Each structure stands twice: as structure tokens, then as C-alpha cells.
Amino acid sequence: MKLLLIEDNLAMQTTLQRTFQRRGMQVVCCADGARAIDRWQASVPDVVLLDLSLPGLDGLQVLEQARAAGLKTPVLILTARGTVGDRILGLNTGADDYLPKPFDLDELEARVRALARRHASAADAEADASPEYSGLRCDADSGAIYYRGEPLELAPREAALLRAVLAKAGQAVSKERLSELVFPGESQVQSDAIEVVAYRLRKKLAHTGAQLVTLRGLGYLLKAAA
Structure with missing residues (x-):
């Protein structure tokens, strides 16, 4: 697991970095709010620990x-601002959790791991819903199918x-199903009848990176075009 720690207090930063590294996590640190977004995009973390009182830009x-x-x-916001109003403001801005300072390190680790699990589960569900x-x-919402961002013009049965x-890409799907x-x-x-629809669909996929293949006795399979 990779963490991005955005914290300007050097003592706090060092303590948290060493603690999480001992527990098997990779920690990237940033002490400046103005550089935080660039570091965020570059490190691609699993969870971000964010202090609110930062130089450059507020948390x-x-x-x-x-x-x-x-x-x-x-x-997960880490801050000495512990009032209910501050927590609500942070959550409404887009935070997923809030832990006021001082905090217990074991509780912080448990919350970090819980956030990572929930995010991974949500990502898997989104991928399943929008293959x-x-x-x-x-x-997932409209059922429309796109190729490289452009909608494909398909008849309803196609x-x-x-x-x-597409939902079972790389696997055979029976003609009956x-x-x-x-x-x-x-x-x-x-x-x-399904063969006729497959024939028409195959022609419309000819310009894409996918190919509809007939597997005798098994059904059809979507695979990457050669």
C-alpha cells in the first residue's frame, strides 16, 4: 500500500513515515500545499493523509x-481543528474520514486500511458495472457502448x-445465454437468429480493437483484434 502524507510538521511527518514503513507501507511525503496536487498525481497513492494547516495552500x-x-x-484528514463544524466542512469538501490530533497510531492504521479496502471494493464494483x-x-447507466470515447452506432440487439x-471479455458465452x-x-x-445478429455486430466492430469470434459448440468470445 502506498500513502501520500501531506503534513508540514516535520516531527509528525517523520513519526508517521517511520511508523507506516515499519508496518509494510510505502510513504511519500509532501510539506507544501502548493505542491501537493503535483505530488498526488505523480505518486498515485492508495490513501492520502492530509493536514489542514499547510503553507502555500490550505488543506x-x-x-x-x-x-x-x-x-x-x-x-483522511489529520488536524488539530477538532470542532464539529471543521469536520463537517472537511467531509463536505470531499474527505472520506477525519481524525483529530492527537490520535492513536493503531487507530490511524486501522482507518487507513479500512479506507483502502472500501476504495478497492468500490473500484471493482465500478469496473464490473462499466466493463x-x-x-x-x-x-453502466445508459447501456451505451463507446469505442475510445466515441459512441458506437448499434441496433438494440447488436x-x-x-x-x-463485453462483460465476459476473453471468455466464451454460450449461444443459449x-x-x-x-x-x-x-x-x-x-x-x-443469434448468428445473424453476431454477423452484423462483427462488421461494426471491424474498425475497433476488438473482434467477435465464433467458437463452435461453445458460443461467442470477444477478444483483442490481431
């Missing part, structure tokens, strides 16, 4: 700019077929 300004820049790393493969991406194989997803509720579907 809340750092947090606000980070969220505006699309940085989603979980943030991506070889430049293709399915939007889109249903592509969503199904695909028929259920492409022709939901239709009991009188001819056996070769």
Missing part, C-alpha cells in the same frame, strides 16, 4: 482542487449482444 483548498481534477483517492475491453466501454460478451439476453421473453426465436 481544504488542496482537497477541493484534487476532487475538481478528478482525483478519487480516499482522503471495458480493448478500447470498448459500456456505460448492443445487447456486445454488452453480454446470448439468445436469452438478445431476445428476452421471445420463445419463438429461430436457432440461427
Whole structure:
């Protein structure tokens, strides 16, 4: 696990860095709020520990700019400002947790690990909801499919077929299962109907980085184009 510690108090910075390193974590330190965003983007941390009283930029300004820049790393605020109003302000700005100084190091470690677990679980869920493969991406909310950011023009059944194989990219999906997803509720579907949809979809994928492959006796598979 990699931590970014944004703290200008040298004694506190040294203590936390040594503590977390002894516990098997990598720690990147930054003491200047004005440089915090650059260090954040460069280090790609799993969790950010953020002090509010910083030179250059206040911790809340750092947090606000980070969220505006699309940085989603979980943030735990460490500060001597322990009032309820300060905590609410920090959480509303985009912090994920808040621990007032002085604090117990074991509690801090437990909170850091909990934040990292929750963030990893949320990232996995997001990836499952919006699968991506070889430049293709399915939007979880609309169901639209994009190739390198541009929407693909697909008929509804072609889109249903592509969503199904995209969700299982690199794995075979049976014709029976695909028929259920492409022709939901239709009991009188001819056996070769899914083949017709697959044929049309294959032509529309010709310019992309993905290829729809027929696996005899197994179904269809989406793989990276050669």
C-alpha cells in the first residue's frame, strides 16, 4: 500500500513515515500545499493523509482542487481543528474520514486500511458495472457502448449482444445465454437468429480493437483484434 502524507510538521511527518514503513507501507511525503496536487498525481497513492494547516495552500483548498481534477483517492484528514463544524466542512469538501490530533497510531492504521479496502471494493464494483475491453466501454447507466470515447452506432440487439460478451471479455458465452439476453421473453426465436445478429455486430466492430469470434459448440468470445 502506498500513502501520500501531506503534513508540514516535520516531527509528525517523520513519526508517521517511520511508523507506516515499519508496518509494510510505502510513504511519500509532501510539506507544501502548493505542491501537493503535483505530488498526488505523480505518486498515485492508495490513501492520502492530509493536514489542514499547510503553507502555500490550505488543506481544504488542496482537497477541493484534487476532487475538481478528478482525483478519487480516499482522503483522511489529520488536524488539530477538532470542532464539529471543521469536520463537517472537511467531509463536505470531499474527505472520506477525519481524525483529530492527537490520535492513536493503531487507530490511524486501522482507518487507513479500512479506507483502502472500501476504495478497492468500490473500484471493482465500478469496473464490473462499466466493463471495458480493448478500447470498448459500456456505460453502466445508459447501456451505451463507446469505442475510445466515441459512441458506437448499434441496433438494440447488436448492443445487447456486445454488452453480454463485453462483460465476459476473453471468455466464451454460450449461444443459449446470448439468445436469452438478445431476445428476452421471445420463445419463438429461430436457432440461427443469434448468428445473424453476431454477423452484423462483427462488421461494426471491424474498425475497433476488438473482434467477435465464433467458437463452435461453445458460443461467442470477444477478444483483442490481431
